[in-house]
Amino acid sequence: MKSKVEQGLNEQIHAEFFSFYLYLAVSAYFTKLHLEGFAHWMRVQAQEELAHAMKLFDYLNERGGAVRLLAVESPQSEWASPSAAVEAVLKHEQHISERINRLVDLANGENDHATAVMLHWYVREQVEEEATADTLYHQVKMVEASPHGLLMIDRELAGRPAAAPAAEAEA
Ligand code: FEO
DSSP states (O other): OOHHHHHHHHHHHHHHHHHHHHHHHHHHHHHHTTOHHHHHHHHHHHHHHHHHHHHHHHHHHHTTOOOOOOOOOOOOOOOSSHHHHHHHHHHHHHHHHHHHHHHHHHHHHTTOHHHHHHHHHHHHHHHHHHHHHHHHHHHHHHHTTOHHHHHHHHHHHTTOOOOOOGGGSOO
């Protein structure tokens, strides 16, 4: 595997681990607000992020690349409001989409077709993740002045099924 692609994949593993940290931090923030449904939803998403990191980790190993685990920085832990916390998640997903797109460009530029094809899963996944975060952000923004509305969304989010363990994540 070309070293530029290897480096790009290692950086993406780091970005997915940071996503795991960020969703955990947002989950803890909602736990403190006693919005248990939001906390649950964010925690399930954290598990999905871990699965995203592990899928890249496994791919790098499979291709004989060198895995280099980078230090994961501390995420923010306090937000001004529920909508600000969800907005942080939305902005982060938009940032991850840009990263993935750049990584696909890099793989294509290096004629690494296998990596480009593998990354298409992430391109599709980001469409879904951005749309979900965007909808949640706008819904929370809409009801923020009303505790009743926030509690209704909280009840709905509590129903999110647990993520599959990383090793069983969709191929
Ligand atoms: Fe792994 Fe939410 O992007």
